[in-house]
Amino acid sequence: MGVFEYVWAGVLAVFLGPEAFSLFGIGVPITLVMVVFGFLLGIVIGATPGLGGPFVMAVSLPILISFFGFTPDALLPVMGFLVGVMKGATVGGAVPAILFNTPGTPDALMTTLDGYPMTKRGNAGKALRTAHFASVSGDTFSDLVLFTTAPFLAIIVESYLGFAEKAALIVLSLSFVAAVVGASPMKGLMAAFFGILLASVGTGEDLYPRMTMGTEFLANGFPLITAVLGVLIMGEVITSFEETWRDRRAARVQNQIPQSDDNSLSWSERKALLPYISVSAAVGTLIGALPGIGSTLAATLGYATGQKMHKGPVKFGDGTPEGVAATEAANSSVSGANLIPVLSLGIPGNVSAVFLILAAESIGGFNPGPSVFRFTTSEVNPELVIAFGLFTTMMCANILNWTIGGQFMRWVGVMSKVPKQVLMPMVFLLTITAVYVQETSFDAIFFLLGFGLLGFFMRKLRVPILPFVIAFILASNLETALRQAFAVSGGDPFFLFRSPISIVFLVLSVVVIVFFMCGKKDEAALSSEVS
Amino acid sequence: MKLGTLKAALVGATLMVSTTTSALAEWQPSGPIKLMIAFRAGGGVDTSARLLAEELTARHGWEIIPENVAGRGGAAMAAKLKDEPADGLTIGMTTTDSLAYGILAAKNPGFALEDFENLTTITGSQTGLISKTDRGWRTLSDVIEAAKGGQTIAAGAMSAKLADALYYIGLKNGVDFKIVMVQGGKGGLNGVVADDLDIAWAAGPQTKGVQAGDLINLVSAEAEPLAVSPDAPMLTEYGIDLTFGTKFGVFSPAGIPSEAEEAITAAIVDIVNDPSSKLNEFISKAFAGPQAIAGADFDTFMETAQASAFELLAAVE
Numbered sequence: 043m044g045v046f047e048y049v050w051a052g053v054l055a056v057f058l059g060p061e062a063f064s065l066f067g068i069g070v071p072i073t074l075v076m077v078v079f080g081f082l083l084g085i086v087i088g089a090t091p092g093l094g095g096p097f098v099m100a101v102s103l104p105i106l107i108s109f110f111g112f113t114p115d116a117l118l119p120v121m122g123f124l125v126g127v128m129k130g131a132t133v134g135g136a137v138p139a140i141l142f143n144t145p146g147t148p149d150a151l152m153t154t155l156d157g158y159p160m161t162k163r164g165n166a167g168k169a170l171r172t173a174h175f176a177s178v179s180g181d182t183f184s185d186l187v188l189f190t191t192a193p194f195l196a197i198i199v200e201s202y203l204g205f206a207e208k209a210a211l212i213v214l215s216l217s218f219v220a221a222v223v224g225a226s227p228m229k230g231l232m233a234a235f236f237g238i239l240l241a242s243v244g245t246g247e248d249l250y251p252r253m254t255m256g257t258e259f260l261a262n263g264f265p266l267i268t269a270v271l272g273v274l275i276m277g278e279v280i281t282s283f284e285e286t287w288r289d290r291r292a293a294r295v296q297n298q299i300p301q302s303d304d305n306s307l308s309w310s311e312r313k314a315l316l317p318y319i320s321v322s323a324a325v326g327t328l329i330g331a332l333p334g335i336g337s338t339l340a341a342t343l344g345y346a347t348g349q350k351m352h353k354g355p356v357k358f359g360d361g362t363p364e365g366v367a368a369t370e371a372a373n374s375s376v377s378g379a380n381l382i383p384v385l386s387l388g389i390p391g392n393v394s395a396v397f398l399i400l401a402a403e404s405i406g407g408f409n410p411g412p413s414v415f416r417f418t419t420s421e422v423n424p425e426l427v428i429a430f431g432l433f434t435t436m437m438c439a440n441i442l443n444w445t446i447g448g449q450f451m452r453w454v455g456v457m458s459k460v461p462k463q464v465l466m467p468m469v470f471l472l473t474i475t476a477v478y479v480q481e482t483s484f485d486a487i488f489f490l491l492g493f494g495l496l497g498f499f500m501r502k503l504r505v506p507i508l509p510f511v512i513a514f515i516l517a518s519n520l521e522t523a524l525r526q527a528f529a530v531s532g533g534d535p536f537f538l539f540r541s542p543i544s545i546v547f548l549v550l551s552v553v554v555i556v557f558f559m560c561g562k563k564d565e566a567a568l569s570s571e572v573s
Numbered sequence: 574m575k576l577g578t579l580k581a582a583l584v585g586a587t588l589m590v591s592t593t594t595s596a597l598a599e600w601q602p603s604g605p606i607k608l609m610i611a612f613r614a615g616g617g618v619d620t621s622a623r624l625l626a627e628e629l630t631a632r633h634g635w636e637i638i639p640e641n642v643a644g645r646g647g648a649a650m651a652a653k654l655k656d657e658p659a660d661g662l663t664i665g666m667t668t669t670d671s672l673a674y675g676i677l678a679a680k681n682p683g684f685a686l687e688d689f690e691n692l693t694t695i696t697g698s699q700t701g702l703i704s705k706t707d708r709g710w711r712t713l714s715d716v717i718e719a720a721k722g723g724q725t726i727a728a729g730a731m732s733a734k735l736a737d738a739l740y741y742i743g744l745k746n747g748v749d750f751k752i753v754m755v756q757g758g759k760g761g762l763n764g765v766v767a768d769d770l771d772i773a774w775a776a777g778p779q780t781k782g783v784q785a786g787d788l789i790n791l792v793s794a795e796a797e798p799l800a801v802s803p804d805a806p807m808l809t810e811y812g813i814d815l816t817f818g819t820k821f822g823v824f825s826p827a828g829i830p831s832e833a834e835e836a837i838t839a840a841i842v843d844i845v846n847d848p849s850s851k852l853n854e855f856i857s858k859a860f861a862g863p864q865a866i867a868g869a870d871f872d873t874f875m876e877t878a879q880a881s882a883f884e885l886l887a888a889v890e
Contacts, residue, residue: 108638112623112626112638200767246645247644247645250645250648250682251645251652262652262653406639407623413767421781421785482638525753526769529753530751530753532725
């Protein structure tokens, strides 16, 4: 099969896949239904302050897997749903930022700077339209970069990197994530090492389980999804319980601000926004392709770049559409590019990518990494078809976003008023249910609560969560690559330092850590996107 | 009197037949059946297990939950399966090696053959040592020659037994392979295709690549020639009197109710032997085709496998 046959097979895998129901005799594919459902839900959740894409992804993943089963047919519907949520939440995050000055997602923080002043002037509708237009443009651009870059990067990785280089590359990615997420690279490193430590329990190549302290309880290690949901979601829930308890007297009063009648966004206004959007989209895509940095920094950089370019009468920060556009285009263009390291290297860079990897690993039949993009001609490479199927679902979500996203976004403003004390207990119960559905064992609930407490204390100590999670997921790949590299070298103790490429990777890992330790960082801009 | 005895015997026989058949027909799982898979997603055991699950659901309405419990060459799954309740709601698919050989190779793995009920085998491996065709090697002799000429040969193995086998082949032929443990049945294949490994064991997934001419089977590790490469030399030509093939088998914790054992085994054997089943199609294409060895035959097979594992261990030591 040639390249175009693979692309076409991917498109067909989405549209000719299993049917959900049929409408006037035409089958509606389940994957498409899941994308639509995920996208709309994503907008609603994104518009709800205190919730975000990761919540929905985490809670729905185990439930979706048990619903769709473990056949390769389940991959596209489940991943399509996750993609929909990812994109929906990005757009939705701008809604409360603009309407009520409360960002729905951390990366929408910069959106409040110009979005809320516009609302106060009666231009909420225009601000929302601007945010949507910028967001969807940036997102689409980023996806196109992903589609064209990931296969080539994967092929290069596959042909130039041996075992030692792959191990060194994982070390580099982990150091990068540890260095850039959170306030202190040292705390990031601690989190990453701790993740590797916990992932080592009960695994390994020996015929008996290691680090179990002789217990049967730990013999199979910590289940992956349970551990990730524990630190990411349970930790967050416990933290917000504490916050709610502390802030219980602080009542928020929200006034209705009268809005102007003409809130449309004309074509000439859109055209005027394009330079800001394209610069921000490029910035966001570049940032997104690096693991761990996330959309918050992209938004900040996009906003700063836009500010430098801006020469209009209304200044940035006083409520100018350009400010909203620069921020939204930057933070939205992160999501597609974030999948570049996932698909080409198997290395997740942010939380959404973590859930896509978890989905692939739990369902089976798709192992994100360089081997996905093997364009075999003699036989069909099913993973490549899935990869193009995934791209198709992203394009479907983009089309939805262009067509109905804007309208839907303006309807969900009401979600911003849902109080946290109602939401959090629901998330708490849903997470426990989701884990039980997946593991069907009570041990898993204990693990979940244990990891939840761990996540809570990490947040209290300001130790970033993301390096922990990514290290936990990558630990087994790292160990395998290290063992293989060591074996191939014939037991050479300096096996990691025998090739120039791996030396470069390792030196870069040290440089990254040292660089970020020296530079002072803006904590708000660089804090982990989950906490 | 005689007639009476006959009658009684007849009634008894009828009763017995009807109870056994009804046990077969009536045993229904009281909930979803967990099917543990001892290897990573994407390999031969994994794919067979998932196809088996699909067919069991389609034919019997049983809800089957496949779960990869990969790691430690199948020992992780075995250790977990042993402790599951023996109620027919948990079964495991693994290679017969991982039990027969793994138990001996690890001094104290925490489980023994007696901890499991042998339900049935599914198929046999088509294990060969593979390399890329463009390396120019045609048989294992070429590789041995290259190694003797000073070339380092990185060789992939997915189980402790196959790693020992590589060591043993090297020992008998005066060469030293750099043995690399790979993950799952496809790990070696991926390593060879990506040029990270020179040669690797593959238990069947290499078939398509060999047919396409991209890969070559340098030697057969089975007792018979490989179906896809009938001309590949046998291990006996290299002074090895052991074979390293394995079978995919389904096991349950010891002591499951016999009606559950019979019902599950019968259901699996049916699917394995039915040419229209997806499982049958898959194992015929990539592996040794349907080989359902069940019941007492399977018990004998496992004993023989363990005896030959003893031999290899003794030879390597």
